[in-house]
Amino acid sequence: MRASAFNLGRAVALPWLLNQDGLLAAPVRPELQPTSFDLNPRQPKQSARARAMISLFMIGGPSHMDLFDPKPELTRYHLQKFPGEVKYDNAAEASNKVFGSPWKFSPQGQCGMELSELLPHLGSIADDVCLIRSMHTDVNNHGQSMYALQTGRATPGRPTLGSWLTYGLGAETQELPAYVALTHPSGMPLMHGENWTSGWLPSVFQGTHIRPTEPRILNLDPPEHLAGAHQASQLQLLRKLNQEHADDHPGNHDLNARLASYERAAHMQTAAREALDISNEPDYIKSLYGIDKEVTRDYGTRCLIARRLVERGVRFVQVFNVGQSWDQHGAMVSALPALCAATDQPTAALVKDLKQRGLLDSTVVHWGGEMGRLPVLQNDGGPEKWGRDHNTHGFSMWMAGGGFRGGHVHGATDEWGHHAVIDRVSHSDYHATLLHQFGIEHESLTYKRNGLAASLTDGQSARLVSELLG
């Protein structure tokens, strides 16, 4: 049984749709939800610029005014009283002293995009980067803002972006997971597996966690004595038994998902090993990604793996930092350069490498966190302790490839970098624009729950920000 998310079967007026007492939010659509879900590739209705995405998610809130969004006013008023009202997300240790960026900005690339000296490699790809300086989610704290960016709403339990994309489009490989999460060797990101949950979408659209060290996928190899024909014979019998069981229990999605997961598991045993093995990559590629240096080895390896996965048809890859490591409430002057040093070169290498392989046109690269930081300092115990508190009202992130406009700076924050004020982009605007690049109109990609059509943007105002597109 094969069903497309875009082509929902017959028109049946279901009693459970009609009995929703008092629910007015969404028009009732008389289609039947498909009862089985798969990861076969699906053509979007509209023409698509992008077919895959690599999201470099930077949890904690990278400081935009120290990296992407130069604010001379901050330098001018350094350590003076902030003249406006600060909108704190977290008032502990707050101060109202302006904190001028300790780092210099300079124009980069043909386009002259101003970037911080902490990101020299990013400077080298500035002409491919579409920098958004007017992001905002305006919700409190990390968790909520993460939910907003990852799932469209500031509440837990919803499907992630990667789940929506694989739900809508399937994957172009059946030998690898459609949706992959790559985590940091020091530990899981904030909110752990919630970052790749399928929420209430069927679990076949959940992300697969690939471990940061070998074995990157647990239990990938069959035991020696069963490898080959014996395991094949096991899987054949298993398939028969499971198929009969599923036929005997129509309407149970999980049973079909489990059937599919064995197919995929069998293929993955060879395909994933090959995809995750970077040993045959030439040295110049390894050094491009910084794999030859301790400081960039991990992030470079994961970026390279991300490229290899996308090259092989994986739809969505997300690369995570540990915990919320960009959350510099203090000691910014040492912590921020260290994080940049570990990630800057591999990030730029990824974009360059995709480009030289002709993959950048069809692959969206995203770099960003769930918030930015405040113009005032936090932890006023001397320059080495200074940090900045949360700011979800204005922050920066960037996109490259997949039809996003290179060398472009979109929007602006106020003179302090506090609030996005010009050409503001919300998480929903971002999602709508992103889905558009994949050929999907954001309100049309829906999943029916209790008679309501649920979507990534979920009825929030969401603008297709065409200025971001090339």
Place this chain on the structure above:
Amino acid sequence: MRWVATIMTLIPAAALYARSPEPVTYEHDVRPVLKKHCFHCHGERGVKKGGLDLRLVRFMNHRADDGHPVVTPGQPEASAIIHLVRSGEMPEAEQKLSVREIELLETWISQGAQTLQPEPESVPDFYITAAEQSFWSFQPIPATVPLPAAAPVASAASESPAVSAAPDALAAPATPATPAVSVAAAAAPVHPIDQFTAVAMKKQGLDFAAPADRTTLLRRASFDLLGLPPTGDDVAALAGDSSPQAWERAIDRLLSSPHYGERWGRHWLDVAGYADSNGAVEADSVRPHAWRYRDYVVASHNADKPWDQFIQEQLAGDELAGVVHGGASAIVEDAAARERLVATGFLRMAPDGTADGPPDANLARNQVMADTLQIVGTSLLGLTVHCAQCHDHRYDPVAQEDYFRLRAVFEPVFDWKAWRSPQERLYSLYTEADRARAAEIEAQAVVKEGENSAWARTVLDGIFEKRVMAAPVELQETARVIRGTSENERTDEQRQFLKDHPDLNVGIHEGLLNVFDPPAEQQLFKKRDEVKALRATKPPEGFVMAATEVAGQVPVTVLFHRGDHDQPRQPVAPGEVTVLSAEGQVDVESRPSGIQSSGRRLAYARWLTSGRHPLVARVLVNRFWSHHFGKGLVTSLGDFGLLGARPTHPELLDWLARDFMDHGWKLKRLHKLILTSRTWQQSGRHPASAEIDPENQWLARWGLPRMDAETLRDSLLSVSGSLETSAGGPPVPVARHASGRIVTGEEMLNPNGEPVGVNSSGPAEFRRSLYVMQRRSRPLTVLETFDFPVMAPQCEKRPVTTVTLQSLMLMNDTFVLDQSAAVAARVGRDVPVGSVRRIERLWQLVYGRLPDAPESARALVFLRENAALGELPALAALSQVLLNTNGFLYIE
């Protein structure tokens, strides 16, 4: 009352109270929108930006900046609010009103901007409207809940569900067709649960699925109540019982198993946030004594302890036992007092990194308090009270003061300004005799250590003497003097002397035997081992991890502005959340005389279990229901508020809650009630239900749940015969394996603290999953892969995922391979020869039934195809296939 059966995230605030066919009203439609978007700046907490208070309609004639009234009744276009929200100028916050919400406002204004009820004379900072107060879950649980008038399943009920079953492979052939369900038997009235579900089904044009057969039901009941497949004895006992009470007796047998508490206690441990480690920070230090609370929960379930008592003990066992910090010695001798103190481990389950060097100590302490309140709120109140920590709840009528009222109940335990670390909250179980004995042994050990040092010294002295005597005479005296001088008192000349004559530098410390006399050092090691062995004879010292108060110390709870402990505001007295207090309150004054603690938690626990609380019993029975059926009557188990789901069967929920309280808060009775219902006994095959009701909210079929993580691991062990059934006590250790997995066993560390190997813990490794150490940062891989939750701070509801890694684990993981081999070995022992009979035995062990002919034939083909593996390995490969099937993983 109207209710809406859905999850709310999609719905504009207005629809929460919406009653669509009627005119738009302020109370039901408009106020929720304004509360969500506007009150924060226009009314709440005395904040009236631009002088505007939107909380009462009569204030809305206020003129906006453009000179227009905010609301002009009947004229949306002349109402400033409409222009402001349309343009997005208001609210200033990023979340704007949705189109639907703006439409509501317009409609309401054009209909004349009316209220249903007269507005109050004055409006306090926070008040609860009639519409909010009338929300379903805040209503008292009715004293009696009538059964549905019609008995629409009367004819169906006269069939006995388990009788019409398919041929039952394991039933004794001679057994006459017997109803498994006496309650629903012909003569009896229809089971009350079925009356409620039948009415709901009928509305959807549905009817019950056919009943499942008896074998299936016993298997289902065994997984449900014990988390394990039924034993041969269970099967035989039911098969051999032809009485009408056979099924009830089968349930009773399961309920009297000690494994029952292990299964159902685990459900409670999820919401309590049980873990064997402190979490919160990366260190995630171990809580070596948490297991006593786990064992308390298991034992309480096995004893069918009434839940009112169970709740009181967990919230206030210390107060019940009259124990305070520094005065807990009573628990050493008094088992009842000890049990009550152990029970308060419930309040010690929240992550607590306060002793592990958190970045901000005060924040960490307050976080323990906040997490504890979240655990209490979610587990017992079913309300997200914790969302009102920083400001009034955005949706539910819960004021920030309400949150702090609740905090005041618990603050004497968690006084952040006089904090006690996890270590300081342990209470020794040493008796006086134990203590004396331990001191005695310690004294002996110290003496022995002195003797060992002295002995080592004599060895070194001997060596020195020999060397001195061999040295030139003029050096001898100097060498002796220097050796008699302690190292840091030596002069420069003396030091130079030793450099010049290194052979005369023989120290006196015992560690130097390593250099001067290795064989003697070996002897010293033996002597040290003797001391170690002596110390090991001390009576082991157990500790209780508990919540207590310090006598006479009752900190004043103050409201924290924006939830920030550095911005204290007005004091708040202990009490229940206002909207829940219509039928009663926490009577803090009722503090029993003679107790040295504040009495607040005891008073609170008594109020919660008084029978008048609107939520506690509903939340409890709903959670119990969800563990039987895979989902609750309210699907948001921990949120009965406005954003939570509405009950699919509200009358049934109330009936169950009332019945539960009226019959002594006994859970085993409720189990029996549910397991004797036709609703629970349905087959999972019902095409009409699957078609009309894919999510099975109307319960017209069995939901076919997948085994949860523990059931899967425990069942593998049970099928293979490896399960070690010893109960209770310290957990089985877990270790990081070189493969990247977390496994059971003792971790071996190198001097840098890195894992270098795993020592087997023997058969203990095959104990039930409940007894495997639950270190938050090291979940057992086999469990984690199947959705075992990380407690942060608790698990309100287990997610169920189906992912490729699960399949890979079941195909390739050593644990599964080992258990498959053990299954084959077991079959080989039971059936020494004969493939067909072996296959039958295998089917029995894995599925609790015999294979049908095609299954048997396929299995034979498989064994033949894989004969090259050898007889038992081929059988193991076959066993593994069966353990991978959905027929095993999904409970029929």
